[in-house]
Amino acid sequence: MSDVTLAVAVLWVFLFTYSILGSIDFGAGFWSMLYGGKHNSKAGALANRYLSPTWEVTNVFLVLFVVALVGFFPHATHILGGALLVPVSLVLLLLLIRSTFMVYAYSVAKYGRLLNVVSGITGLLIPGLLVSVLPITLGGFVTLTDGVPELHMLELFTSTTEYAHLGFGLSTELFMSALFLADYSREAGDEETYLNYRRLAMIWGPVNLVMALLTVSTLSTHAPWIVEGFKRNGLWFGFSVLAFIAAYILLLIKREDGRRGYPRASVIAVVIQYGLASYAYFSAHMPYMVYPHLTFDEGITNPAMFRSLFIGYIVSSAILVPVFYMFWRLFLKDKRYLQPEKN
Amino acid sequence: MDTVMMARALFGTSMAFHIIFATLGVGLPMMIVFAEIMYHVKKDRDYVHLARRWTKASGILLGVGIPSGTIVGVMLSLLWPGFMKIVGQVIALPFQIEMWAFFFEALFMSIYLYAADRLPPVIRVISVIFVAIGASASAVMITDAHAFMNTPQGFKLTPSGEIVDVQPWVAVFNPSLWSTALHVLSTAYMTGAFAAASVAAYRLLKARSAPREAAYHRKGLFLALIFGGIMSAFTGLNGHATAQMLHHHIPEKLAAAEGLFVTQSHAPLAIFGKANPDTQMIEGGIELPGFLSLLAGNRFDTVVRGLNDFPRENWPPLYIHTLFNLMVFIGVFLLALAFLALLYRIWLKKSYPRWLLTVLVAAGPLSMLGIELGWIFSCTGRQPWTVYHVQKTSEAALQTSGIGTLFLMFISVYVFLLVVTSVVMYVYFKRHPIGDVLDKSDSAARTPAAEGEGAST
Ligand code: HDD
Ligand code: HEM
Ligand code: HEM
Numbered sequence: 001m002s003d004v005t006l007a008v009a010v011l012w013v014f015l016f017t018y019s020i021l022g023s024i025d026f027g028a029g030f031w032s033m034l035y036g037g038k039h040n041s042k043a044g045a046l047a048n049r050y051l052s053p054t055w056e057v058t059n060v061f062l063v064l065f066v067v068a069l070v071g072f073f074p075h076a077t078h079i080l081g082g083a084l085l086v087p088v089s090l091v092l093l094l095l096l097i098r099s100t101f102m103v104y105a106y107s108v109a110k111y112g113r114l115l116n117v118v119s120g121i122t123g124l125l126i127p128g129l130l131v132s133v134l135p136i137t138l139g140g141f142v143t144l145t146d147g148v149p150e151l152h153m154l155e156l157f158t159s160t161t162e163y164a165h166l167g168f169g170l171s172t173e174l175f176m177s178a179l180f181l182a183d184y185s186r187e188a189g190d191e192e193t194y195l196n197y198r199r200l201a202m203i204w205g206p207v208n209l210v211m212a213l214l215t216v217s218t219l220s221t222h223a224p225w226i227v228e229g230f231k232r233n234g235l236w237f238g239f240s241v242l243a244f245i246a247a248y249i250l251l252l253i254k255r256e257d258g259r260r261g262y263p264r265a266s267v268i269a270v271v272i273q274y275g276l277a278s279y280a281y282f283s284a285h286m287p288y289m290v291y292p293h294l295t296f297d298e299g300i301t302n303p304a305m306f307r308s309l310f311i312g313y314i315v316s317s318a319i320l321v322p323v324f325y326m327f328w329r330l331f332l333k334d335k336r337y338l339q340p341e342k343n
Numbered sequence: 344m345d346t347v348m349m350a351r352a353l354f355g356t357s358m359a360f361h362i363i364f365a366t367l368g369v370g371l372p373m374m375i376v377f378a379e380i381m382y383h384v385k386k387d388r389d390y391v392h393l394a395r396r397w398t399k400a401s402g403i404l405l406g407v408g409i410p411s412g413t414i415v416g417v418m419l420s421l422l423w424p425g426f427m428k429i430v431g432q433v434i435a436l437p438f439q440i441e442m443w444a445f446f447f448e449a450l451f452m453s454i455y456l457y458a459a460d461r462l463p464p465v466i467r468v469i470s471v472i473f474v475a476i477g478a479s480a481s482a483v484m485i486t487d488a489h490a491f492m493n494t495p496q497g498f499k500l501t502p503s504g505e506i507v508d509v510q511p512w513v514a515v516f517n518p519s520l521w522s523t524a525l526h527v528l529s530t531a532y533m534t535g536a537f538a539a540a541s542v543a544a545y546r547l548l549k550a551r552s553a554p555r556e557a558a559y560h561r562k563g564l565f566l567a568l569i570f571g572g573i574m575s576a577f578t579g580l581n582g583h584a585t586a587q588m589l590h591h592h593i594p595e596k597l598a599a600a601e602g603l604f605v606t607q608s609h610a611p612l613a614i615f616g617k618a619n620p621d622t623q624m625i626e627g628g629i630e631l632p633g634f635l636s637l638l639a640g641n642r643f644d645t646v647v648r649g650l651n652d653f654p655r656e657n658w659p660p661l662y663i664h665t666l667f668n669l670m671v672f673i674g675v676f677l678l679a680l681a682f683l684a685l686l687y688r689i690w691l692k693k694s695y696p697r698w699l700l701t702v703l704v705a706a707g708p709l710s711m712l713g714i715e716l717g718w719i720f721s722c723t724g725r726q727p728w729t730v731y732h733v734q735k736t737s738e739a740a741l742q743t744s745g746i747g748t749l750f751l752m753f754i755s756v757y758v759f760l761l762v763v764t765s766v767v768m769y770v771y772f773k774r775h776p777i778g779d780v781l782d783k784s785d786s787a788a789r790t791p792a793a794e795g796e797g798a799s800t
Contacts, residue, residue: 053453059409060445063416067438070420074431077424082743085421089749092417093756096410100760103406107399107771148742301431308436308511316443320450327450330458337461 003306004296007072010313012282014068016275018061020176022130025051025058026123027177029102031197033120036113043193046185047177049338052106053331055099071309073299079290082149083142084133091129098122124170131169135161138223139291149293161218168211175204179247179270183263188338191259198251198261205248209241212277225291229284236280243273347737349746350422353753354415355722359715360757361415364408366714369482369528370535371401372475377566379468388784389559392777393566394471397539400768402456407764414753422746426729426739432506433498434491434514441484448477482531483524487515489721494519494592495730518592522584529577530717534710536571537677540564541707544700546777555785556778564695564703565688571706572681578674583638590639593731594648596724599659600667601635602628603649610635610647615668618661623651625664659724666720673713677706 028047035044070077101119105112136142141156142149156162178200185193220227230237247269251261287295300306331337375397382390420427430438451473459467497514499507543564550556589597597603602618602625603610612635616628636645650658680702687693695703725731729739 053457056405056409056449056452057446059413060442060449063413063445064442066417066420067435067442070427070431071435071439072431074428074435077420077427077431081421081424081427081741085741085743086745086749088417088421089753092410092414093752096407096414096756096760099410100406100764103403104763104767107403108767150743301435302506302509304509305432305435305511309439312436312439316440320443320446323447323450327454330454330461334458334461337458 003303004300006310007300007306008282008286008296010310011065011068011072012278014061014065016278018058018065019127019172019278020271020274021054021058021061023127023173023176024180025055025177026098026127027173028181029055029098029123030120030174031177031181031200033116036116036120042190043181043185043196046188046190046193047181050181050184050331051102053327055102057327059095059099068309072301072306073289073296074301076289076294076299078147079142079144079149079294083136083151083290086151086153087129087133087136091126094122094126094129098126124173127173128166128169131172132162132165135159135165135222137285137288137290138219138226139288140222142290142293144293159222161215161222164211164215164218168208168215171204171208171211175201175208176270178204179251179263179267182251182261183267184332184338186263187332189335190339194263195260198263201266202248202251205244209244223291226284229286230280233280233283236276236283240273240276240280243269243276247273346742346744346746347740349750350740351736353746353750354418354422355719356750356754356757357411357415357418358718358722360761361408361411362714362718363711364404364411365482366531366534366711367404367538368401368408369478369531370533370538371397371404372471372478372535373532374535374539374567374570375401375471376468376475377570379471381566383464383468387562389562389781392559392780392784393563396772396777398456399771403764403768403771405452407760422741423729423739424741425734429506429730429734430488433495433509433511434488436511436515437484437487437491441481444477444480444484446477448474448481451477479528479531482527486524486527487517487520490519490523491515491517492728492730493523493721493725494588495733500733519585519588522581522588525581526578526585529574529581530710530714533571533574533578533677534707534714536567536574537710538707540567540571540681541704543567544695544703544706547695548697548700548704553778555781559777559781561694564684568681568684568688571710572678572685575674575678575681579678582671582674586638587640590645590647593725595650595653595657596659596663597639598648598650598653599661599663599724600720601647602661602664603635603647604651605649606646606652607649608636608644608646609633610639610645610649612638613664615665618664620650620661657727659726663720663724666716666723670713670716670720673709673716677710677713680706 028051032044032047032051035041035047069080098119101115101122105115105119108115136151136156138161141152141159143152144150178197182194182197182201185191185197216227216230219230247266250266250269251263253262254260255262287297289296289299301309375394378390378394378397382388382394451470454462455467455470455474459470462470491514494517495514496517497510497512501507543560546560547557547564550560586597586600589600599618601610602613602616604618604620604623609632611630611632613625614629614631616625618624619626633643636643636647639645639647684695684699684703687695687699727735727737729736
């Protein structure tokens with residue numbers, strides 16, 4: 001495989017991981033806010049129990065993606081910097097407010113509710129805004145004059161595709177997190193909370209699918225070149241929809257013990273669904289990083305640096321995998337953590 | 344202001360904000376490690392409470408440190424595309440390794456915070472040691488990128504500006520890495536320690552009528568003074584090494600730091616005053632004849648190069664002389680202060696006098712000021728270069744306009760968060776006074792059944 005293919009593969013893995021972890025993270029923050037009031041506070045507490053140990057780790061994945069992007073594709077920073085400065089800065093400000101307020105909410109019980117609401121709502125917006133960066137890379141909003149990139153904000157924020165992307169990001173976040181928390185509450189043996197999150201997942205799942213289709217349909221006028229790419233990868237998208245249907249059915253099935261659904265299997269099916277869809281999206285996006293100004297080939301670093309980085313990723317993953325395993329055991333498996341009230 | 348100036352202002356402010364939380368994020372875990380170890384040595388539960396309260400403070404600071412770090416990380420890529428082009432081709436490794444250090448730190452931080460009561464006590468100590476190692480490693484890695492900007496190597500530049508013959512590891516082990524990394528680490532440790540000392544001293548001033556609380560705060564203060572004192576001494580030594588590094592590798596920065604215009608042996612060390620380029624003199628300062636030569640090369644006859652040897656447009660701004668002097672002054676002052684306090688305690692076996700406690704309250708803020716001064720000195724003193732003798736700042740910057748509005752937005756959020764963070768800290772510790780914690784702990788200790796180990800509660 002060529003350097004470019006490998007580098008894109010690594011980036012895809014990071015982006016894919018972050019889009020799932022980030023969706024769950026921000027979504028869980030939102031649900032914890034929504035259920036943080038008087039009624040149904042068990043659902044809020046559960047979301048919080050997931051968030052406390054994980055938000056920091058999730059955030060590192062975001063930074064990891066940026067660092068890997070710049071490391072592998074240094075020649076892309078010029079255009080990306082100019083095109084993304086404003087939208088990404090907005091995301092960063094929201095992120096700053098969201099994380100700090102979330103941490104403060106634990107510390108100052110008196111204003112906890114207010115702080116929680118602020119962090120829940122800012123967090124809700126972040127994934128939507130992050131996804132809405134995608135249309136910028138599809139072309140039409142960035143012009144180069146004398147090599148200086150400029151983003152046309154007005155056109156961006158008056159285009160339908162921008163809002164379709166935003167809605168897609170938002171619904172993904174709500175769907176993913178609800179489904180994940182359903183599984184988490186099943187693991188915690190809390191059937192009531194499980195049913196609550198399962199219901200939410202069953203509402204937001206179809207919404208998410210519709211938003212995805214709507215987003216693609218806005219692209220046919222806006223970025224026909226990528227729609228061509230989608231057609232070439234139609235098979236993968238088809239499998240992806242099948243995986244979604246499987247996930248949905250897995251939530252509906254009635255089990256022998258009388259309980260409803262197999263949330264763990266459903267989560268896995270949805271991860272596969274997003275894996276297939278994002279793979280197809282990336283393939284369709286190739287070879288452009290920012291259409292039509294920049295291809296991945298133009299952006300790649302030199303072979304010596306590529307090799308060092310790649311070896312670095314292999315070595316460090318080998319070191320970190322055991323720690324991640326320990327982390328998973330402690331916070332996603334251990335009943336003593338999941339069911340504090342029973343101990 | 345033009346785009347380059349705006350980018351510099353926005354980035355510099357963001358770094359100055361991040362560094363407050365980052366430095367404490369490196370320094371405080373070290374204090375927590377010592378408190379945990381002291382508990383295991385002395386079996387005195389006060390040390391557990393020290394560890395817990397420092398951990399709580401770290402937790403609050405982390406809430407700002409992580410997202411502000413994310414901001415500078417992403418902003419670096421957005422605002423300095425020219426620089427990132429060099430980074431991506433030559434010095435991407437430390438940034439990447441830093442990410443793994445962050446994972447390490449974040450994973451073990453969660454384990455220490457939320458799983459300690461389910462793990463054996465040894466694992467608790469080990470996990471906080473890993474937190475400290477992760478934080479220090481990330482500081483060393485980002486410092487490596489900074490050191491590379493000062494003393495770049497590991498690549499060749501063709502006349503047309505292309506980068507060839509890249510050797511990533513040669514770039515990583517650039518000549519200023521060791522001195523700079525040691526200096527950054529020791530100053531972060533001393534700042535963590537003096538921050539803890541400030542709080543303890545303040546509480547001691549207030550807790551005169553509560554002997555039990557005073558005993559607790561004295562333990563915290565003593566631990567902080569020992570570690571802070573050792574680290575200040577160490578800072579003086581490796582600061583000296585850093586200055587010698589400047590002498591060898593970045594002579595115009597040393598010359599500007601000392602306001603030296605004429606190349607000479609037996610060069611004088613100027614303390615305070617203001618460098619005047621027209622008279623080529625330091626005005627209003629004290630000069631110690633020969634001492635700059637001694638500092639730079641360990642001998643009075645070392646020849647130190649002056650600013651006149653370099654083209655005027657490449658001079659760093661001359662006010663860095665003041666920044667440098669203040670930083671060194673703070674270092675010497677804090678060393679003396681820690682030594683004096685320890686003298687009262689260890690050799691004279693007296694309690695700390697009130698005036699001394701009052702001065703000690705200032706130690707933490709002063710140390711943090713030293714960090715800020717040092718960084719601004721180092722980054723501004725590199726001007727007009729972003730990568731020394733390779734890339735000018737104007738070539739590194741983003742050319743897209745419209746940074747002004749962003750700048751205002753970021754500044755307001757930073758100011759807002761500084762205020763809110765202080766309020767949150769204050770409110771939290773006010774609502775959970777140490778007196779209550781100690782009472783509960785002492786009465787639990789009298790009923791042997793309640794001998795709990797965990798860091799829960
Ligand atoms: C508590 C903070 C603090 C204190 C007391 C000192 N320093 Fe420092 N100094 C730093 C905090 C700092 C820093 C923030 O860590 C810097 C900024 C960049 C860097 O690498 O370290 C730094 C940089 C720095 C540099 C510039 C390196 C460069 O430009 O690359 C020199 C020459 C010194 N220091 C020397 C000293 C000396 C001789 C000190 C006398 C005791 C001293 N510092 C005390
Ligand atoms: C020498 C100066 C710096 C030191 C000592 C330092 C240290 C740290 C530490 C200890 C943290 C963890 C947060 C905490 O514990 O509070 C942190 C966070 C972070 N820093 Fe800095 N940092 C420095 C400068 C920078 C710079 C220049 C960048 C960007 C290029 C940067 C990027 C980050 C990022 C991205 C995070 C957040 C990581 C996460 O998501 O967990 N830091 N830094
Ligand atoms: C952590 C404390 C730091 C502070 C307070 C700080 C402060 C500043 C300031 C004030 C400037 C503007 C300089 C000027 O224009 O006069 C600047 C520039 C810059 N700094 Fe630092 N800096 C810090 C650490 C770092 C580190 C660790 C790196 C390396 C990754 C770094 C990279 C840069 C870059 C790329 C610029 C812009 C180009 C330039 O002006 O040379 N900074 N910083």
